[in-house]
Amino acid sequence: MAITFKTLLTLIKSDMYRYEGKRGIATLFRYLLFRKGFKLTFYFRICHYMTLKGRRLTQLPFKFMYLRYCRIYCVDLPVTATFGSGLYLGHCFGTVIHPRAVLGKNINLSQQVTIGQANRGKLKGVPTIGDNVYIGPGAKVIGKVIVGNNVCIGANCVVVNDLPDNAVVVGIPGKVVSNNGAEGYVNNTDY
Numbered sequence: 001m002a003i004t005f006k007t008l009l010t011l012i013k014s015d016m017y018r019y020e021g022k023r024g025i026a027t028l029f030r031y032l033l034f035r036k037g038f039k040l041t042f043y044f045r046i047c048h049y050m051t052l053k054g055r056r057l058t059q060l061p062f063k064f065m066y067l068r069y070c071r072i073y074c075v076d077l078p079v080t081a082t083f084g085s086g087l088y089l090g091h092c093f094g095t096v097i098h099p100r101a102v103l104g105k106n107i108n109l110s111q112q113v114t115i116g117q118a119n120r121g122k123l124k125g126v127p128t129i130g131d132n133v134y135i136g137p138g139a140k141v142i143g144k145v146i147v148g149n150n151v152c153i154g155a156n157c158v159v160v161n162d163l164p165d166n167a168v169v170v171g172i173p174g175k176v177v178s179n180n181g182a183e184g185y186v187n188n189t190d191y
Contacts, residue, residue, distance in 0.1 A: 008049045014085035015041045017191040018106070037089030040069050040077065047079045083107060084131065086189060091137070104131035104149070106189045108182075111137050118143030123160060130165070134185035150181035 016031060017023050019038060031038040043066035050059035070077060076096040084105030089095070094112040097103075101115045113135050117126050125144025129135075133147060136155040141147060148165035159174040166181035 003049055003052050005049075008045060011045050011085050012042060014105075014191045015045065015087050018086045018088040018188045021188040023191070036069075036073060037092045040066075040073060040075060040092055041087050041089060043069060044077055044079060044083075051079045086191065088186075098126050100126045101129070102126075103129040104133065106132045106186050108134040108186055110135060110139070110155075113138070114140045114142070116140065116142050118160075127159075132182055132186045132189065134182040150183070150186075152180070152182040152185055 013023050016027060016038060019031065019035060032042060043062055046062045047059060047066045050062065073092050074094050075092050078097065078099035080099040081097045082102045084103065084107070086106040088108045090108060091111040092109070095109055096114045096116065098115055098117050103115070107129065115127050115129070118124050123143025123145065127141045127143065127145050127147065129141065129147040130149035130151065132150045134152045135141070136153055136157065138156040139153045139159070140157070141153070141159040143160055145159060145162050147159065147163045148167065150166045151163050152168045153159060153174065154168070154170035156172070157170050157174045158172045159169060161173065163169055163176065166179045167176045168178040168180050169175065170177055
């Protein structure tokens with residue numbers, strides 16, 4: 001995926017807007033000081049951009065800050081993972097994302113979420129997650145599953161099967177309990 005500096009700025013602005021529906025330089029500095037999730041996504045976006053551009057040397061100060069926050073918040077969020085615009089990390093502690101995971105735009109990730117790989121069987125591979133998806137605390141999405149758009153994955157749910165659009169999923173293994181989707185959970189998407 002080709003990414004320009006303008007695209008990078010757009011991604012950072014969309015991530016910022018997802019928190020309170022605000023953007024601007026004052027909001028950026030306030031979020032960098034006080035919003036743990038935004039702080040992490042800010043440095044993730046810059047390191048992801050510089051990795052794709054092959055700018056290893058100029059990346060070092062940002063990479064240092066990024067790795068520092070990953071360590072402080074116990075987050076494994078590799079810069080090779082792909083996220084669309086509007087990433088929201090409400091409580092980012094203990095989150096683990098596979099390096100080849102592909103997540104769409106307007107994703108809400110809660111604490112202790114795992115997006116992981118299965119190494120054998122019909123699930124061998126990495127998840128692909130659609131747009132406007134809420135993933136609740138402690139939820140796990142494992143293997144080569146496709147999660148549709150506007151999906152709500154409940155707390156501590158384990159997803160090992162494909163999910164259709166607008167599904168609400170709970171339990172171990174995850175079962176679709178309604179088709180109300182993530183409305184009300186994924187907010188401030190009109191950036």
